Amino acid sequence: MIWVDTIVQGILLGGLYALFAAGLSLVFGIMRLVNLAHGDLIIFAAFAILLITSTFGLNPFVAALIAAPVMFVLGWALQRFVLNRVLGKDILPPLLVTFGLSVALQNGMLEAFSADSQRIPAGPLESASVDLGIVTVGWMPLLTFATAIAVIIGLNQIFYRTALGRAFRATSDDPVTASLMGIAPKGIFAIATGLAMVVVTIAALYLGMRANFDPSIGPARLIYAFEAVIIGGLGSLWGTLAGGIIIGVAQTLGAAINPEWQILAGHIAFLVVLLVRPRGLFPRAVD
Amino acid sequence: MAYRVVTRTRTGSIAGVAAIVLIIVGFVLPAVAPRDMIQDLFTILTLLTLAQLWNLLAGYGGLVSVGQQAFVGIGAYAMFAGVILWGMDPVLAIPLGGLAALVLAVPTAFFAFRLQGAYFAIGTWVIAEVTRLLVAQWKALGGGTGTSLPREATSDIIGVEAIRSLFGVREAAARDILAYWLALTLAALTIAAIYWLLRNRLGLALAAVRDNTEAAKSVGVDARRIKWAVFLIAAFVTGLTGALIYVQTARISPDAAFSVTDWTAYVIFIVVIGGIGRLEGPILGVIVFYVLQSTLADYGAWYLLTLGLIAIAVMLFAPRGLWGLMSERTGLHLFPVQRRLLAIDPMSGQQPPKRGGPDDQ
Amino acid sequence: MILETKALTAAYGQFRALFGVDVALAAGETVAIIGANGAGKSTLLRSITGVIRNEAGMVLHRGEAIGALPAEVVMQRGIAMVPEGRKLFPSLSVEENLLIGGQVRRAAGPWNLASVYELFPILRERRLVPGTALSGGQQQMVAIGRALMSNPEVLLCDEISLGLAPVVIRDIYAAMPRIKASGAAIIVVEQDIGRALSVADRVYCMMEGRVTLAAPAATVSREAIHAAYFGEAA
Numbered sequence: 001m002i003w004v005d006t007i008v009q010g011i012l013l014g015g016l017y018a019l020f021a022a023g024l025s026l027v028f029g030i031m032r033l034v035n036l037a038h039g040d041l042i043i044f045a046a047f048a049i050l051l052i053t054s055t056f057g058l059n060p061f062v063a064a065l066i067a068a069p070v071m072f073v074l075g076w077a078l079q080r081f082v083l084n085r086v087l088g089k090d091i092l093p094p095l096l097v098t099f100g101l102s103v104a105l106q107n108g109m110l111e112a113f114s115a116d117s118q119r120i121p122a123g124p125l126e127s128a129s130v131d132l133g134i135v136t137v138g139w140m141p142l143l144t145f146a147t148a149i150a151v152i153i154g155l156n157q158i159f160y161r162t163a164l165g166r167a168f169r170a171t172s173d174d175p176v177t178a179s180l181m182g183i184a185p186k187g188i189f190a191i192a193t194g195l196a197m198v199v200v201t202i203a204a205l206y207l208g209m210r211a212n213f214d215p216s217i218g219p220a221r222l223i224y225a226f227e228a229v230i231i232g233g234l235g236s237l238w239g240t241l242a243g244g245i246i247i248g249v250a251q252t253l254g255a256a257i258n259p260e261w262q263i264l265a266g267h268i269a270f271l272v273v274l275l276v277r278p279r280g281l282f283p284r285a286v287d
Numbered sequence: 288m289a290y291r292v293v294t295r296t297r298t299g300s301i302a303g304v305a306a307i308v309l310i311i312v313g314f315v316l317p318a319v320a321p322r323d324m325i326q327d328l329f330t331i332l333t334l335l336t337l338a339q340l341w342n343l344l345a346g347y348g349g350l351v352s353v354g355q356q357a358f359v360g361i362g363a364y365a366m367f368a369g370v371i372l373w374g375m376d377p378v379l380a381i382p383l384g385g386l387a388a389l390v391l392a393v394p395t396a397f398f399a400f401r402l403q404g405a406y407f408a409i410g411t412w413v414i415a416e417v418t419r420l421l422v423a424q425w426k427a428l429g430g431g432t433g434t435s436l437p438r439e440a441t442s443d444i445i446g447v448e449a450i451r452s453l454f455g456v457r458e459a460a461a462r463d464i465l466a467y468w469l470a471l472t473l474a475a476l477t478i479a480a481i482y483w484l485l486r487n488r489l490g491l492a493l494a495a496v497r498d499n500t501e502a503a504k505s506v507g508v509d510a511r512r513i514k515w516a517v518f519l520i521a522a523f524v525t526g527l528t529g530a531l532i533y534v535q536t537a538r539i540s541p542d543a544a545f546s547v548t549d550w551t552a553y554v555i556f557i558v559v560i561g562g563i564g565r566l567e568g569p570i571l572g573v574i575v576f577y578v579l580q581s582t583l584a585d586y587g588a589w590y591l592l593t594l595g596l597i598a599i600a601v602m603l604f605a606p607r608g609l610w611g612l613m614s615e616r617t618g619l620h621l622f623p624v625q626r627r628l629l630a631i632d633p634m635s636g637q638q639p640p641k642r643g644g645p646d647d648q
Numbered sequence: 649m650i651l652e653t654k655a656l657t658a659a660y661g662q663f664r665a666l667f668g669v670d671v672a673l674a675a676g677e678t679v680a681i682i683g684a685n686g687a688g689k690s691t692l693l694r695s696i697t698g699v700i701r702n703e704a705g706m707v708l709h710r711g712e713a714i715g716a717l718p719a720e721v722v723m724q725r726g727i728a729m730v731p732e733g734r735k736l737f738p739s740l741s742v743e744e745n746l747l748i749g750g751q752v753r754r755a756a757g758p759w760n761l762a763s764v765y766e767l768f769p770i771l772r773e774r775r776l777v778p779g780t781a782l783s784g785g786q787q788q789m790v791a792i793g794r795a796l797m798s799n800p801e802v803l804l805c806d807e808i809s810l811g812l813a814p815v816v817i818r819d820i821y822a823a824m825p826r827i828k829a830s831g832a833a834i835i836v837v838e839q840d841i842g843r844a845l846s847v848a849d850r851v852y853c854m855m856e857g858r859v860t861l862a863a864p865a866a867t868v869s870r871e872a873i874h875a876a877y878f879g880e881a882a
Contacts, residue, residue: 034405036353085603091404095351096559097602103552104595107588163751169739170748176699177735179719180728182752182798219547223416226409230402260431264420267413271398274410278401 002256005135010252012137014228014245015145016210019203020221021228021240022151023196029235030172030192031087033094037102039222041197044105045071045204046213047113050120060120064205068198075197079190087189102218109215120208144206148244151199152237158195168192220263227270233280242281246273302621306475313471317454317464325460325467329535331577332470336477336528337550338557338569340521343481345555346564347493348517353551354411355525357395357418358388360545362526363533364422370440372427377436377537378445378465381530388526389519391418396518400511412547419545433540441537466535473531477524482566482622484520493517548591559598562608566622571610650675650833651696651727651802652708656715658688658695665691667857671835673802678824678834680848680865682841684877688857689837690732693804697729698722709802724753728800732807734791736779743775745790750797757799758830764793767823785816792820796827803832809840817843841873855879 024038035041045067052063082101086093128139159165167188171178175185207213207221227247232239247266254265273281317325337355344350362384369380399410423431441462450461484490496510529550533539543549553576561572576594583590605612614620651673658666666688673679683689694700695715696707702715714722723729728749736745746764765772768789774782779790788808795803809817817840824847828834838844845851845865853861853876861868861876 028405032405034409036408082599082603086606092345092349092351092563093602093606095405095408096555096563097599099353099552099555100559100595100598100602102595103548103556104592104599107591107595110588111592163747166740166744166748166751169744170737173737173739174735176719177731177737178748180697180699180723180731180735181748181794182720182723183748184718184720219412220416223409223413226406227413230406260424264417267417267420270413271417274398274401 006252006256007249008135008137009141010249011245012141012145012248013252014241014248015141015148016203016206016244017224017228017247018148018241018244019144019151019199019206020225021232021244022148022155022237023199023203024222024225025229025232025235025237025240026155026196026199027193028229030168031189033083033087033189034098034226035083035193035196036095036098036222037105037218038098038200038225039220040102040105040109040215040218041071041075041200042204042207042221043213043215043218044109045197045201046120046208047109047118047215049201049205049208050118053120060122060205060209063120064201067204068201071197071201072194075200076190076194079193080186083193084186084189102222106215106218113215115214115216117212117214118208119212120205122209126209140206140210144210147202147206148241151202152241155195155199155237164191224266227266230280231270231273233283236280236282239280239282243273246270296620296623298619298621299623310471310475314468317450317467322456322460322463325463326535327577329463329467329470331573332467332474333528333532334553334557334576335569335573336470336474337525337554338561338573339474339477339481339566340525340528341551341554342558342563342566342569343484344517344521346558346568347485347490348514349496350514350518351405351408352399352411352518353408353547353555354395354399354413354415355521355554356545356547356550357391357411357415358522358525359529359532359550360415360422360541361391361418362388362529363539363544364425364428365526366530366533367428367434367436367539370436371434374440376443376445377440377534378469381469381527381534384530385523385527388529389523391526392519392522395522396515400514415545415547419541422545423541429540431541433538433543435539436534436537444534463535466531469531469534473524473528478566478570485566489513489516552591553594556594556598558608560601560608562610563606565608565610565614567610567614567620568608571613572608575609649673649708650710651835653692653696654706654708656692656695656702656706658691658700658702660691665857666695669854669857669859671852671859671862673833673835675801675833676828676831677849678828678836678847680844680851681835681837681854682839682844682851682873682877683854685839686856687854689854690806691857692854693729693806693835693837696722696804697727720752723798726753726755726798726801728795728798728803730788730791730795730803730805730808732810734784734787736782736787736790736794738778738780740779741776742771742779742782742790745779746771746793746797749794750799753798755799755801759796759799761797764796767796767826768793783816785812785820788812788816788820789823792823792827796830796832800832803827803834805834805836807837807839809838809843821847841877853877 020042024035027033027035048067048070049060049063052058052066053060082097083094086097122140125139129136130139130142159168167183170181171183171185171188178185224247228240228243231243231246246269250269251262251266255262341355344352365383365387366377366380369375369383370377395411395414398414399407402410428434442458444462444465446465447458447461450464451458454464492513496513533544557572557576558569560575561570562568579594580590583593601608649672653669653671656666656669669692681689681692695702698717698719705713705715707715709725709727714725740748746761770786771789771793774786779787782790792808808820821843836844836847848865851863851865851868852859853873855876861872863872
């Protein structure tokens with residue numbers, strides 16, 4: 001029985017990792033850019049939500065609603081004024097710029113918010129749980145998982161049902177031909193990064209409500225996100241969810257055996273998948 | 288008109304002589320320099336070595352690794368294991384660090400080379416994390432909290448006694464001098480070895496792989512083998528450097544030995560600011576880095592924040608780094624590795640006048 | 649003139665591909681540009697569309713300099729391109745490939761999904777499959793339809809018969825009169841001289857990055873074309 005409980009907790013934790021990963025996957029899918037500051041941007045968004053809740057005494061969900069458009073604009077500007085200038089055939093410049101951004105963000109947050117652990121207060125939701133018969137699960141993990149599914153459905157709707165999504169896919173296929181359709185690839189990239197930052201805000205909301213965070217934990221979130229993306233197979237958002245679940249289950253199982261093994265177990269699951277399925281579980285046919 | 292391929296330039300030859308003089312001065316420096324200067328130079332030299340190795344990986348090999356701390360850490364821990372578990376002399380245990388890093392580099396390359404382009408970077412980072420977590424389980428070496436080199440091991444390190452009597456210093460200072468000499472040797476040998484590699488077959492092969500993997504394949508350059516070779520060489524020397532750093536520090540913990548900030552972020556910034564893909568870059572970069580560190584060290588996080596922003600600015604506005612800016616203006620190459628065609632007069636076998644590169648005059 | 653190039657030069661790195669090219673296109677007119685492989689025809693179209701940037705004064709649209717504008721802005725001014733090699737988007741279905749052609753700019757005009765499907769009925773049957781799953785000829789129809797969806801003022805067709813079977817080329821060229829009749833000014837770049845002349849009002853011949861002949865299509869002699877095409881004295 002304890003194992004069922006562990007696995008269910010792991011699956012639900014996977015929802016959080018899928019939220020971390022969705023933004024990374026989105027940006028990589030459209031412009032082949034790996035943003036090494038992705039984890040730090042999640043932490044940044046968590047601080048933004050915390051700041052809004054504490055300053056205005058708002059509910060964290062309302063605070064996230066306010067933070068999301070701000071993050072969109074920041075992401076848009078980051079892409080428009082910085083990353084677009086270094087995108088090209090050589091992968092080195094964008095990697096190094098986002099790595100510099102990662103270090104700068106971490107230390108900027110350290111100055112602004114100190115190294116103390118913080119948490120976004122979520123009121124009674126923090127401890128509320130529901131009995132599902134075999135297992136009892138917290139409302140918060142359940143809500144995280146449901147949100148991850150909603151975000152993936154939402155992103156897929158944007159991708160496959162809207163003109164913007166059509167432009168995303170066309171630009172991802174061939175930016176030069178897309179420009180012959182009147183689409184400005186760099187404008188599309190900026191919108192995509194803005195959208196990724198909205199997803200980052202949602203991830204930050206749940207990260208901050210579920211556990212303590214401080215300015216230094218961003219890189220580890222980047223790594224979980226990255227592992228989920230690679231396990232799932234590049235370009236598949238449902239695969240990313242599956243990847244998140246695998247990491248989550250591996251971590252809770254590892255922790256059940258020995259609490260020190262939690263993180264290690266997640267990484268090892270990733271390496272095993274990389275060993276047996278180098279292209280991930282659900283690789284995209286094209287590309 | 289016949290042609291001859293040359294890489295030598297006059298500035299290059301002058302720089303070579305200057306380098307030898309500099310190394311000799313470096314070796315006699317402890318006779319006059321105070322201890323804290325020797326310690327600073329030790330830090331600079333080890334960072335320079337790490338930076339040259341990362342530059343070889345990323346700048347020449349196109350392998351952007353964010354996981355070099357894995358090799359620093361495993362090298363340091365292997366040295367500690369040699370001392371604590373097998374009673375070796377710390378200095379003699381340094382080669383263990385290189386070997387351990389080499390052994391770790393094989394599975395690392397095996398996994399990370401499965402990841403395309405940018406994902407390679409995070410892949411190396413994951414492996415560094417895995418190594419850190421595994422080492423933290425090594426209870427004999429202090430587990431997660433770490434341990435120190437035992438007093439009896441540090442007190443009779445080979446050569447320390449001789450240095451004590453030579454310079455008339457205390458034991459701790461003599462240890463610093465020994466570590467400094469080793470760091471100087473390692474840095475000089477690393478730079479010389481990379482320079483030699485780049486001027487020979489590997490340099491041509493790397494250039495071919497970087498410019499066009501497919502075309503390189505068609506002329507018989509095996510990109511995979513080249514990348515493996517570069518990765519293993521860099522890992523081995525990074526492991527040696529890690530072991531040496533912790534001989535001097537004498538205290539280790541997984542978080543410090545596998546620190547992404549200390550062993551990879553600083554190193555990347557040094558290379559980027561100095562100029563990536565050039566041997567001169569890391570040298571200039573480490574000087575700039577040290578000056579910045581001395582001026583901004585009291586400002587804590589502001590220092591790293593500034594460093595990150597400078598790196599971004601350099602990538603945006605001067606992607607070839609400070610050295611790139613300087614050599615664009617002056618045409619200066621201290622370490623000429625570019626091959627140039629010189630026309631040779633077939634009669635005399637001499638090159639006709641005024642056909643050399645811009646830095647020949 | 650709706651579109652003009654003036655002393656247009658272009659280069660790929662060190663390699664110069666165009667040496668002072670002057671061509672002009674009047675409203676409603678169809679111009680053919682012929683020439684052998686490497687004559688600079690496709691480079692000319694890429695320069696006009698802004699895929700290759702030029703100096704501002706070298707390309708004029710309705711008298712305004714557009715040479716330095718990025719490709720998407722040139723397209724939004726009403727200059728649509730059928731690129732060499734079709735270049736359909738593999739992630740988009742046939743219908744999505746068509747829709748994206750008129751997504752950013754959609755002027756008033758005869759062309760929409762229904763009229764493109766009417767022009768190429770086979771596309772309606774295959775509208776939901778990925779664009780790249782079609783045969784070469786059908787892909788070419790999608791590429792033409794995609795360019796028409798914005799109701800362009802100027803339509804640039806780059807080597808639309810390249811690599812297609814003669815019977816397929818005939819089907820595609822059969823659509824040209826209706827496209828012409830819808831009002832767009834057209835530049836057709838071709839290696840197939842006969843096809844090009846059959847639809848064109850005027851013809852330019854290019855060789856080694858220069859225009860070697862400019863003449864009305866109806867009266868130009870075979871010998872003149874031959875000389876301009878191969879560079880032999882007439």
